[in-house]
Amino acid sequence: MARIGYARVSTADQDLETQLAKLKAEGCEVIRSEKVSGGSRDGRAELATVLDFLRPGDELVVTRLDRLGRDTRDVLNLIYECEQKGAFVTVLDPHVSTRGEMGHVVLTVLGMVAQMERRFTKERQRDGIEQAKRAGVYRGGKRRLDRDTVLRLKQEGNGPAAIAGALGCSRMQVYRILSEA
Numbered sequence: 127m128a129r130i131g132y133a134r135v136s137t138a139d140q141d142l143e144t145q146l147a148k149l150k151a152e153g154c155e156v157i158r159s160e161k162v163s164g165g166s167r168d169g170r171a172e173l174a175t176v177l178d179f180l181r182p183g184d185e186l187v188v189t190r191l192d193r194l195g196r197d198t199r200d201v202l203n204l205i206y207e208c209e210q211k212g213a214f215v216t217v218l219d220p221h222v223s224t225r226g227e228m229g230h231v232v233l234t235v236l237g238m239v240a241q242m243e244r245r246f247t248k249e250r251q252r253d254g255i256e257q258a259k260r261a262g263v264y265r266g267g268k269r270r271l272d273r274d275t276v277l278r279l280k281q282e283g284n285g286p287a288a289i290a291g292a293l294g295c296s297r298m299q300v301y302r303i304l305s306e307a
Contacts, residue, residue: 127183127184127185128155128156128181128184128185129152129153129154129155129156129184129185129187130154130155130156130157130158130176130179130180130184130185130186130187131146131149131150131152131154131156131157131158131187131188132149132157132158132159132172132173132176132186132187132188132193132194133145133146133149133157133158133159133160133188133189133193134159134160134161134162134164134170134172134173134193134194135161136161136162136163136164137161137163138161140161142159142161144189145159145189145193146159148189148218149187149189152187152218154187156179158172158173158175158176159172160172160173163196164192164193164194164195164196165196165197165244166195166197166200167195167200167204173194173204177204177207177208177211180208180211180213181211181212181213182211182212182213183212183213184211184212184213184214185213185214185215185216185223186208186213186214186215186216187215187216187218188215188216188217188218189217189218189219190217190218190219191217191222191233191236191237191240192240192243192244194215194217195237195240196240196241196243196244197241197244198234198237198238198240198241201233201237201240202233202234202237205224205230205233208224209224215233217233217236220232220236222236270295270299271293271295271299271303273303273306273307275293276289276293276300276303276304277303277304277307279292279293280304286300286301286304
């Protein structure tokens with residue numbers, strides 16, 4: 127019976143240390159972490175590894191439910207998958223576990239709240255962008271890749287896949303930059 131911790135933040139510039147410290151303090155023998163959006167399960171390799179690793183009696187521990195996912199259906203599906211393997215899910219804040227029936231009800235409600243919170247955040251973001259556009263101060267999102275580096279690598283004879291691999295981004299991002307140039 128193992129306690130397996132899972133930590134997640136949405137972007138590369140966010141810090142995992144607080145979550146990792148809490149999971150270690152809870153006695154998690156194994157802790158997997160990643161920096162990827164929780165909006166869906168796509169691209170969450172560490173979560174997939176945890177789910178593959180779970181055995182009967184194991185416990186998946188997360189600091190907050192929204193670290194597991196932001197979509198109610200995804201969260202409930204994850205919990206269901208854990209239960210099908212005979213494993214439990216425990217959320218530290220607030221402390222809730224699927225070991226008891228009441229835990230399922232609370233986790234379902236918390237999952238719905240996480241999804242609602244995500245929708246509100248996106249709505250506020252859209253409103254802020256529209257307001258900034260009307261004021262003429264919107265400049266778009268922060269550029270994540272140095273376009274000059276992409277173009278230099280292309281001039282050196284590298285293909286889009288090699289450039290993406292070297293810069294740690296998707297080929298699609300490279301294709302967009304190359305098509306703009």
